[in-house]
Amino acid sequence: MALHFSRDEFAAREARTLEAMKARKLDAMLIFAQESSYWLTGYDTFGFCFFQCLVLKSDGRKALLTRSADLRQARHTSIIEDIRIWVDRGEASPIVQLKDMLFDLELLGCRLGVEYDTHGLTARNGRLFDDNLSTFADLVDASDLIPALRAVKSPAEIVYVREAARLADLAYEAALAEIRPGADEGRILSAMQGAIFDGGGDYPANEFIIGSGADALLCRYKAGRRALSERDQITLEWAGVYRHYHVAMMRTVCTGEPTDRHRELHEAAVAALAAVEAELRPGRTFGDVFDAHARVFDERGLFEHRLNACGYSLGARFTPSWMDMPMFYRGNPAPILPNMVLFTHMILMDSATNTAMCLGRTCLTTEADPEPLSVASLDLISRT
Amino acid sequence: MALHFSRDEFAAREARTLEAMKARKLDAMLIFAQESSYWLTGYDTFGFCFFQCLVLKSDGRKALLTRSADLRQARHTSIIEDIRIWVDRGEASPIVQLKDMLFDLELLGCRLGVEYDTHGLTARNGRLFDDNLSTFADLVDASDLIPALRAVKSPAEIVYVREAARLADLAYEAALAEIRPGADEGRILSAMQGAIFDGGGDYPANEFIIGSGADALLCRYKAGRRALSERDQITLEWAGVYRHYHVAMMRTVCTGEPTDRHRELHEAAVAALAAVEAELRPGRTFGDVFDAHARVFDERGLFEHRLNACGYSLGARFTPSWMDMPMFYRGNPAPILPNMVLFTHMILMDSATNTAMCLGRTCLTTEADPEPLSVASLDLISRT
Structure with a gap:
């Protein structure tokens, strides 16, 4: 386990994030920026070069969808416990598997903050994301939410x-x-x-x-x-x-x-x-x-x-x-x-x-x- | 000038690209992948972390839209002669400036191959791009066109x-x-x-x-x-x-x-x-x-x-x-x-x-x- 901050530190960051989400009436954040994942959970990887998404619900529940090569990486470096793996099943599949996960997390019809403004989500995956999820939930660009919190250091x-x-x-x-x-x-x-x-x-x-x-x-x-x-x-x-x-x-x-x-x-x-x-x-x-x-x-x-x-x-x-x-x-x-x-x-x-x-x-x-x-x-x- | 290949080499790559574009009936490629720009012109930068776009027309004409910090970079490292600069004028502006450039290049109503599947175009810029350009031209995902050519080495x-x-x-x-x-x-x-x-x-x-x-x-x-x-x-x-x-x-x-x-x-x-x-x-x-x-x-x-x-x-x-x-x-x-x-x-x-x-x-x-x-x-x- 290579966790570089205490559990208390991560809890404090999460509390600030949940507060900011509440101010925007967000039921969950869909996190695509690696900087956000690292800050919030410790998760440390360049696996964002492929599709991955960390979901943070307003009740603090967290779930990561990533590729198999990052399963151990998430376990060794982060506080995330719910780690799910998407597998190559044709081009649109990771997004479909994200939709399944969001359904499982009971986020159908909810208001979701999305990090669109990041290299962690390419334009192609962004288009697939919008195509698959725009009728599933209310999508709001919340790319600036976590960066604003990260800018002030503990x-x-x-x-x-x-x-x-x-x-x-x-x-x-x-x-x-x-x-x-x-x-x-x-x-x-x-x-x-x-x-x-x-x-x-x-x-x-x-x-x-x-x-x-x-x-x-x-x-x-x-x-x-x-x-x-x-x-x-x-x-x-x-x-x-x-x-x-x-x-x-x-x-x-x-x-x-x-x-x-x-x-x-x-x-x-x-x-x-x-x-x-x-x-x-x-x-x-x-x-x-x-x-x-x-x-x-x-x-x-x-x-x-x-x-x-x-x-x-x-x-x-x-x-x-x-x-x-x-x-x-x-x-x-x-x-x-x-x-x-x-x-x-x-x-x-x-x-x-x-x-x-x-x-x-x-x-x-x-x-x-x-x-x-x-x-x-x-x-x-x-x-x- | 730090050009690592001969003009003939770049000309040969361009010829292969134009041929592949012709097979897909593309009037131009909108290149967002840094790999593609480097391979086609030598342009060597990490400035793709901001918005930039290299346009290659079917007649071989090339134009780069990038940020001011990359103007000299493009001149010192690439064969691109037509380099245009976008300036910060609110969030949507680089895309609007790209649209102006495409209009100037007489690409209105044309069939454009777009590299969506790259970290050189974030989901946020991709959405702005589609919003601004989907009524301007016929946009086709051609993310795989240049990578297929790059895979075989000279x-x-x-x-x-x-x-x-x-x-x-x-x-x-x-x-x-x-x-x-x-x-x-x-x-x-x-x-x-x-x-x-x-x-x-x-x-x-x-x-x-x-x-x-x-x-x-x-x-x-x-x-x-x-x-x-x-x-x-x-x-x-x-x-x-x-x-x-x-x-x-x-x-x-x-x-x-x-x-x-x-x-x-x-x-x-x-x-x-x-x-x-x-x-x-x-x-x-x-x-x-x-x-x-x-x-x-x-x-x-x-x-x-x-x-x-x-x-x-x-x-x-x-x-x-x-x-x-x-x-x-x-x-x-x-x-x-x-x-x-x-x-x-x-x-x-x-x-x-x-x-x-x-x-x-x-x-x-x-x-x-x-x-x-x-x-x-x-x-x-x-x-x-």
């Missing part, structure tokens, strides 16, 4: 978040020990990811971003490594991950002498990060935080080099992305609350001079000032 | 597959160098993944499976590491990955003296793998291969310990899973063709004695006998 979660933060800093140290002219990106990536696995951590929900030269201006992972030149730049975005909780960081590091443009953009990024972190407190919204980021860059004439978003919430996430809700973009009215884990990234990409400069770290919000979760310096680093 | 792809195979064997060697009583699973995982990154390889599309003790009976990744005991078992399933092409392997390795049950199950697994690989040839179906696997195990009374599937195709896949179509399960009529990359896993999990025994490797099919892509021994390994 003390037990924050213990894991702090461990993830420690691993994130270790990964940065491991990278800096490798970065120099001639260093291979693959070696740097190996050192970073190795520090996290050696420390008992997990795979990230998306690949680390690693790109140098012209590709330092990218902010996604791609295949293909190169070696750093004498005077170069490398952009890294990574996360320490522990029990699937992510703490992200971002940096652009130079080899050789940084250019004046690097220094100029770095100074702006430091200023923007300070302005942004000053807004990470109760009373402010996610939109306010974005505005602080945009103001600093736009005042310096960097409008065309910045992004239209400057970060997002973090938590226990699964592939294909660690980016969690809410996100920092213009006008987002979601309020900053205490005990949120928030990653802000100051990304400047100047195509004209082929200059990248990225600076980002994760903070834990409190009742007052946020607490940065990284102890690493924000200075512009160069290696020779 | 010579240029096989070069990368062989490099992935080399990395898979290196990862196994790295694991064996770490496995001993007292060894920490995290260190073993670090060594395996490190061998692949050091060799220029990529992240796997799903996490490596690593579990020991009772958790050696699991076949999914989970958070939480332990140290091996004096007499233990560890199940590993991993893939060498190069340019996103996967070559998978699976083993259960012992510490201390293997039990008689380990030896017995290992002998059965070796026999089953031999029987299965004898079927990996043109003229046979994926169902025939499954039957060979089941026959060996069932004759030995191991029916309740085996799975209802014994492997799948491999190729260039993205998260959340490297498992590709077609798969080996009872009755699957898909034919084995030359130049397929096929992973077969013999998985035996005996809950009564808490014994795991897994053996799997990947073969390249030919006109006759398959070629195993691993040079590693199939012997039962024990480390003291």
Whole structure:
């Protein structure tokens, strides 16, 4: 049994969920997001790549429908006791078997909250689901219900978040020990990811971003490594991950002498990060935080080099992305609350001079000032 | 520019795709699977975690609609020239912007093949898509069109597959160098993944499976590491990955003296793998291969310990899973063709004695006998 939280912790999460369901008059939640299942029960798997559904009734009864390869997985990792297996019997069959299970759970004609907004339910399965269940029950999109609860972390979660933060800093140290002219990106990536696995951590929900030269201006992972030149730049975005909780960081590091443009953009990024972190407190919204980021860059004439978003919430996430809700973009009215884990990234990409400069770290919000979760310096680093 | 195939290679793939579209009378394909985009154009990103769509018209015209963070990514990694950006303007907006683009591409009233069966299109986006486009054009589920083409590899792809195979064997060697009583699973995982990154390889599309003790009976990744005991078992399933092409392997390795049950199950697994690989040839179906696997195990009374599937195709896949179509399960009529990359896993999990025994490797099919892509021994390994 690999259960990473106490029964009391799971009971408290369930109570919050049932309360939120009651406010929306939901008789049950049909949970397709792996993040929701993990948070609510501990169930830990990438088996969501196939069809699976966790049902939570308003009386707290839970039942999981999954594939046979996940039966032991659910037993070893979760508090779910009622685990049912669907078997391949033609294409529509898992959905038909879900309908049977919902009937058995006495949910015919009830009001069901459904997680449609997740990679745990593909468009194809969603269409089959609607075709089979729209006349069976009243289906309501409740994709936002559990993510809103997950966004505020419990003390037990924050213990894991702090461990993830420690691993994130270790990964940065491991990278800096490798970065120099001639260093291979693959070696740097190996050192970073190795520090996290050696420390008992997990795979990230998306690949680390690693790109140098012209590709330092990218902010996604791609295949293909190169070696750093004498005077170069490398952009890294990574996360320490522990029990699937992510703490992200971002940096652009130079080899050789940084250019004046690097220094100029770095100074702006430091200023923007300070302005942004000053807004990470109760009373402010996610939109306010974005505005602080945009103001600093736009005042310096960097409008065309910045992004239209400057970060997002973090938590226990699964592939294909660690980016969690809410996100920092213009006008987002979601309020900053205490005990949120928030990653802000100051990304400047100047195509004209082929200059990248990225600076980002994760903070834990409190009742007052946020607490940065990284102890690493924000200075512009160069290696020779 | 990080393009991993020649323009001619992409042109040949496109020609095959257009031919398959013509056979289904499709005026355009709406591509949501990252695998399809990568195969057709080189476009390499995890940005599919947000909404994106690549349109391929029957005249070969291509246009990508994606988020701003992926504009440079598409330029640096793909042959796509017409890249359009959707911006956050309320929830339905990307779909509305897709509709505008399809109108601009003169696809009103046309017959459109749609990839619904992919994690690149969530159920929520799928519903918005159908709501907005079902009166705009004739929508046909064509999720299987490009995967069927991808399943047979070109010579240029096989070069990368062989490099992935080399990395898979290196990862196994790295694991064996770490496995001993007292060894920490995290260190073993670090060594395996490190061998692949050091060799220029990529992240796997799903996490490596690593579990020991009772958790050696699991076949999914989970958070939480332990140290091996004096007499233990560890199940590993991993893939060498190069340019996103996967070559998978699976083993259960012992510490201390293997039990008689380990030896017995290992002998059965070796026999089953031999029987299965004898079927990996043109003229046979994926169902025939499954039957060979089941026959060996069932004759030995191991029916309740085996799975209802014994492997799948491999190729260039993205998260959340490297498992590709077609798969080996009872009755699957898909034919084995030359130049397929096929992973077969013999998985035996005996809950009564808490014994795991897994053996799997990947073969390249030919006109006759398959070629195993691993040079590693199939012997039962024990480390003291």
